Amino acid sequence: MSYKAEYIWIDGTEPTALLRSKTRILADGAEPPVWGFDGSSTNQAEGHASDRVLRPVFTCPDPIRGGASLLVLCEVEEIDGAPHASNTRASLRGVAEQFADQESWFGIEQEYTFFKGSRPLGFPDGGFPAPQGPYYCGVGADAIFGREIVELHLDRCLAAGLAVSGINAEVMPGQWEFQIGPAGPLEVADHMWIARWLLYRTAEEFGVEATLDAKPARGDWNGAGAHTNFSTKAMREGYDAIITACEALGEGDKPMEHVSQYGVGIESRLTGAHETAPWNKYSYGVSDRGASVRIPWQVEVEKKGYIEDRRPNANVDPYVVTRLLVNTCCAALEK
Numbered sequence: 154m155s156y157k158a159e160y161i162w163i164d165g166t167e168p169t170a171l172l173r174s175k176t177r178i179l180a181d182g183a184e185p186p187v188w189g190f191d192g193s194s195t196n197q198a199e200g201h202a203s204d205r206v207l208r209p210v211f212t213c214p215d216p217i218r219g220g221a222s223l224l225v226l227c228e229v230e231e232i233d234g235a236p237h238a239s240n241t242r243a244s245l246r247g248v249a250e251q252f253a254d255q256e257s258w259f260g261i262e263q264e265y266t267f268f269k270g271s272r273p274l275g276f277p278d279g280g281f282p283a284p285q286g287p288y289y290c291g292v293g294a295d296a297i298f299g300r301e302i303v304e305l306h307l308d309r310c311l312a313a314g315l316a317v318s319g320i321n322a323e324v325m326p327g328q329w330e331f332q333i334g335p336a337g338p339l340e341v342a343d344h345m346w347i348a349r350w351l352l353y354r355t356a357e358e359f360g361v362e363a364t365l366d367a368k369p370a371r372g373d374w375n376g377a378g379a380h381t382n383f384s385t386k387a388m389r390e391g392y393d394a395i396i397t398a399c400e401a402l403g404e405g406d407k408p409m410e411h412v413s414q415y416g417v418g419i420e421s422r423l424t425g426a427h428e429t430a431p432w433n434k435y436s437y438g439v440s441d442r443g444a445s446v447r448i449p450w451q452v453e454v455e456k457k458g459y460i461e462d463r464r465p466n467a468n469v470d471p472y473v474v475t476r477l478l479v480n481t482c483c484a485a486l487e488k
């Protein structure tokens with residue numbers, strides 16, 4: 154007997170990487186081995202030396218194929234075993250290990266938008282829907298577009314064993330959110346990439362495209378973000394650590410270092426309108442959805458908990474945002 158393993162990896166497409174996958178048939182009980190692929194077709198190699206290596210790093214049940222089938226998330230390596238330049242997970246591994254004793258947790262809110270053809274799902278042909286208002290967490294056919302896809306995606310994330318913690322309809326028609334976490338940096342990011350793959354794969358069955366574009370509709374429509382909620386053990390136990398983390402994110406070059414790696418098109422989304430802070434002006438505040446970093450109200454009341462970095466775009470690389478937050482905040486908390 155045999156089973157199907159879907160090898161999934163992140164490619165080298167600029168400026169935002171795409172997900173790729175291919176299937177391998179394995180003997181029952183066999184661990185998914187290291188595999189290879191044609192890197193010249195994914196912007197990860199030149200044609201004359203095109204072999205690149207897929208190293209399995211996280212596996213879970215494949216909720217689409219069922220049975221013994223697996224999804225196999227891989228890191229991409231050069232043939233000598235060095236991480237490929239596109240492999241951002243490798244740099245996260247080092248930082249996560251360096252600060253492991255601080256026990257970082259993340260909850261990432263992944264916003265995304267369904268498109269049918271060139272229009273967001275729910276946008277009428279040649280016109281615009283009623284302005285934002287009834288869509289966020291709405292109900293009814295006049296407000297909600299794509300729920301059957303969203304429900305199937307949620308069921309598949311759960312069946313795969315991912316740390317999904319919720320879903321909601323967003324403020325623009327056809328725009329939705331799911332959350333992964335709380336979980337450690339590598340786990341939250343691995344689960345996020347698999348959840349993204351399941352989202353594209355599920356929407357594909359409906360002839361719909363899911364996009365992480367940060368500003369999918371021009372005009373008075375919200376962009377799509379990936380608010381990243383973050384805590385360390387010290388932050389979960391006391392308020393001084395919460396403030397230390399918020400201050401560390403504002404120090405010196407830190408705001409630019411973060412924002413420049415928080416996803417493509419950050420200026421188009423972080424305008425200062427639509428529940429955002431301007432991309433070039435760092436701020437933090439309690440309950441403030443117009444700040445770069447929000448301290449949730451109950452965290453201020455309880456004097457412990459977590460912070461929400463509201464800046465990352467929907468198209469951010471979760472390996473990068475978790476690395477930056479651990480690196481900046483844990484270094485400051487160590488002092």
Ligand code: ADP
Nearest residue numbers: 258259260262318332333334335382383384459
């Ligand atoms: P919002 O109110 O901003 O819409 P959500 O409920 O969508 O917030 O997402 C909050 C996320 O924060 C969830 O994924 C949740 O699991 C995560 N979270 C909760 N507590 C913590 C914590 N202590 N550290 C990190 N993340 C946390």
Ligand code: MN
Nearest residue numbers: 175189190191
């Ligand atoms: Mn071939």
Ligand code: MN
Nearest residue numbers: 262330332380
């Ligand atoms: Mn949310």
Ligand code: MN
Nearest residue numbers: 262264323330
């Ligand atoms: Mn949201």
Ligand code: MN
Nearest residue numbers: 262380461463
């Ligand atoms: Mn949020």
